[in-house]
Amino acid sequence: MSDCLFCKIAAGEIPCDKVYEDDDVLAFHDIRPIAPVHFLIIPKQHVASLSECGPEHEAMLGRLLAHVPKLAREQGLAAGFKTGINTGRAGGQEVFHLHIHVFGHKA
Ligand code: 5GP
Numbered sequence: 001m002s003d004c005l006f007c008k009i010a011a012g013e014i015p016c017d018k019v020y021e022d023d024d025v026l027a028f029h030d031i032r033p034i035a036p037v038h039f040l041i042i043p044k045q046h047v048a049s050l051s052e053c054g055p056e057h058e059a060m061l062g063r064l065l066a067h068v069p070k071l072a073r074e075q076g077l078a079a080g081f082k083t084g085i086n087t088g089r090a091g092g093q094e095v096f097h098l099h100i101h102v103f104g105h106k107a
């Protein structure tokens, strides 16, 4: 998606403060953190929101979520953290490229 902010970040066209990257997934710090540690994890493939997902997205969704505990620990959140997926305008979503918020306080 040429006009999608997170696709541009995933493609390296817009810089980010990277937490993790592999062929399918990118994690980076939120530009306006709501907690001392706040990062986002996204699929590199464009998916607009969770409401677009179905059974065909099962592997991608599982992969995203499965990275969260290790990345959270590495960011100092071993004691616990919050996760969230805002979905749709009424759900507070501002960037229409699926992302999981991970945030919390270092212990
Ligand atoms: P949403 O409300 O869509 O769930 O959250 C979008 C998040 O993306 C917000 O927390 C916002 O601060 C973050 N964000 C928006 N633009 C950028 C950007 O250019 N870089 C980074 N790293 N985060 C962004």
Ligand code: ZN
Residues within 6 Å of the ligand: 001, 004, 005, 006, 007, 008, 045, 046, 047, 096, 097
């Ligand atoms: Zn996108």
